[in-house]
Amino acid sequence: MTEMIDWKHGAYGQTFIASFSGGKDSVLALYKAMKVGKAIGLIVMLEEKGQRSRSHGMPPEIIRAQADSIGLPVYTAAASWDDYETVFIGLLEKAKAQGAKVLVTGDLDMPVQDCWHDQVTRKAGLKLAMPLWETNHKEAVDEFINLGFKTVVVTVNLSLGMTEDDLGRTLTPEYVKELEDRGIDPCGEGGEFHTTVIDGPIFKRPVPVRKCRILKHGEYAFLPLELDETAKKR
Numbered sequence: 001m002t003e004m005i006d007w008k009h010g011a012y013g014q015t016f017i018a019s020f021s022g023g024k025d026s027v028l029a030l031y032k033a034m035k036v037g038k039a040i041g042l043i044v045m046l047e048e049k050g051q052r053s054r055s056h057g058m059p060p061e062i063i064r065a066q067a068d069s070i071g072l073p074v075y076t077a078a079a080s081w082d083d084y085e086t087v088f089i090g091l092l093e094k095a096k097a098q099g100a101k102v103l104v105t106g107d108l109d110m111p112v113q114d115c116w117h118d119q120v121t122r123k124a125g126l127k128l129a130m131p132l133w134e135t136n137h138k139e140a141v142d143e144f145i146n147l148g149f150k151t152v153v154v155t156v157n158l159s160l161g162m163t164e165d166d167l168g169r170t171l172t173p174e175y176v177k178e179l180e181d182r183g184i185d186p187c188g189e190g191g192e193f194h195t196t197v198i199d200g201p202i203f204k205r206p207v208p209v210r211k212c213r214i215l216k217h218g219e220y221a222f223l224p225l226e227l228d229e230t231a232k233k234r
Contacts, residue, residue: 010129149200
């Protein structure tokens with residue numbers, strides 16, 4: 001008998017840990033899950049040296065500032081791609097020992113077959129919830145904006161229609177329309193861009209950031225962010 005898959009509603013009434021990139025999809029998924037379940041923390045994987053997040057290249061101090069504003073602890077570990085899965089499962093097991101029953105992720109288009117998150121949660125003895133699963137991309141972005149979340153575009157793929165001028169921009173209805181007119185997925189699901197969320201309805205206060213000098217590497221351009229300590233003191 002085939003198991004019924006209900007990843008979209010998997011957080012209902014559950015205690016959960018959330019996979020967190022600090023970007024719009026993971027934040028919107030967390031928002032939705034917190035409406036129906038109980039969060040105990042955020043999982044953030046770092047690159048080998050522990051200086052940047054593995055997903056969006058954010059410095060740990062910004063991730064911590066986001067988590068502090070949301071009011072959740074961070075479960076974090078550094079890993080190479082070779083040991084990524086083992087380390088990730090270790091964090092899931094730690095969260096399970098502290099009461100988590102479910103892992104929440106911000107994926108929209110994850111296939112049922114060979115879903116990596118489904119595989120690792122099963123290995124850790126948890127279930128999987130993806131509140132944005134199979135959501136129309138435009139509808140997801142519109143909901144995110146209408147809820148009042150504020151973002152900064154921090155990474156762009158210059159080979160997929162994005163430009164350096166997109167860095168630092170905020171998702172608004174006007175900007176989403178511009179992206180669509182340019183033939184770009186407004187969710188960036190093809191890897192066109194990444195965002196960092198700095199304010200919104202689950203944030204107790206905005207995360208103050210300072211924009212640094214744009215960097216380029218191959219087909220990518222990056223806008224590094226630093227925590228603006230002077231703004232925090234004002």
